[in-house]
Amino acid sequence: MDQPTPPVPDRVRGTINYTVDNGIPPDYYFYEPDPSVTLNPPGTDLREVEIRNGWPEVDRFDLDREGFVLKPFPAGFGPFDDDAAIRSGFYPQVEDFVKRNTGARRVVIFDHTIRRRLPADLKVQTEVQRPAVLLVHSDYTVASGPQRVRDLLPEEADELLGRRVAFYNVWKSLYEVVEELPLAMCDATSQGDGDMLRMELKYRERTGEIYVMRHAPQHRWIYFPHMTADQALLFKTYDSETDGRARFVGHSAFEDPNTPPNARKRESIEVRTMAFF
Incomplete structure (x- = not known):
């Protein structure tokens, strides 16, 4: 794909x-915990890093090497304010997109999130409407990936988990060019297993887990400035294979210092999928 216009810098x-990394799993509560609870929040180690423009290398990236790719995506769908329409009309496009770019024989979409600038107050957020996540994370762990398969497909889980399973997220703009809060990807070849920290997600009825990341100077960050609605990032959040390919990709929205004061507010959708091979 061609680089966007206007021109953008090689790096920011x-x-x-x-x-x-203090030796204690960080945690995040989706409710107000008891005042006696000692919190260990993620995202408190802020680092200024170089983030490279990925457009000059866009055709080189590989899902099993760096862990992400940017590909064309049809921009014809419109009713992103209608959850039922998203599931009936947009999900089939995402399923086809993931199959086409991964070679999976079957793709199961299990949820989506519309991301906009929203207050940090959890009371204002919903299961579907969430703010952009300014935290380096990957959505699943070695334990929570297989557990998600068991939760969603209990009758088939044993058979499915006997073969390769990979989780991919599809991220794209709803309607406009992304002018603020772009998504940055950590090249999986630059991150080590020890960089991933298990974080506990505390719900009233259960505890889930994802990975967050500790800082390492060798991390290589990539973003694709000025993505349009007919392009989508496809990135991996779990892979059952342990043969050296990318398994978990750290990613985060960030405040682009080149964002103009009158930039359009970012509106994007992130769809989470399971792919079976």
């Missing part, structure tokens, strides 16, 4: 919110 300096 941006702040990435890493997590301190």
Whole structure:
């Protein structure tokens, strides 16, 4: 794909919110915990890093090497304010997109999130409407990936988990060019297993887990400035294979220092999928 216009710099300096590795799993509560609880929040290690423009290398990236690719995506769908329409009309496009770019024989879409600038107050957020996440994370762990398959497909889980399973997220703009809060990807070849920290997600009825990341100077960050609605990032958040390919990709929105004061507010959708091979 051609680079966007107007021209963008080869690299920027941006702040990435890493997590301190203090030997205790960081946690995030989706409710107000008891005042006696000692919190260990993620994202408190802010680092200014170089984030490279990925457009000059856009055709080189590989899902099993760097862990992400940017590909064309049809921009014809419109009713992103209608959850039922998203599931009936947009999900089939995403399923086809993931199959076409991964070679998976089957793709199951299990949720989506519309991301806009919203207050940090959890009371204002919903299951579908969330703010952009300014935290380096990957959505699943070695434990929560397989557990998600068991939760959603209990009758088939044993058979499905006997073969390769990979989770991919599809991220794209709803309607406009992305002019603020772009998504940065950490090249999986630059991150080590020890950089991933298990974070506990505390719900009233259960505890889930994802990965956040500790800082390492060798991390290589990539973004694609001025993405349009007919392009989508496809990136991996879990892979059952342990043969050296990318398994988890750290990613985060960030404040682009080149964002103009009158930039259009970012509106994007992120769809989470399971791919079976």
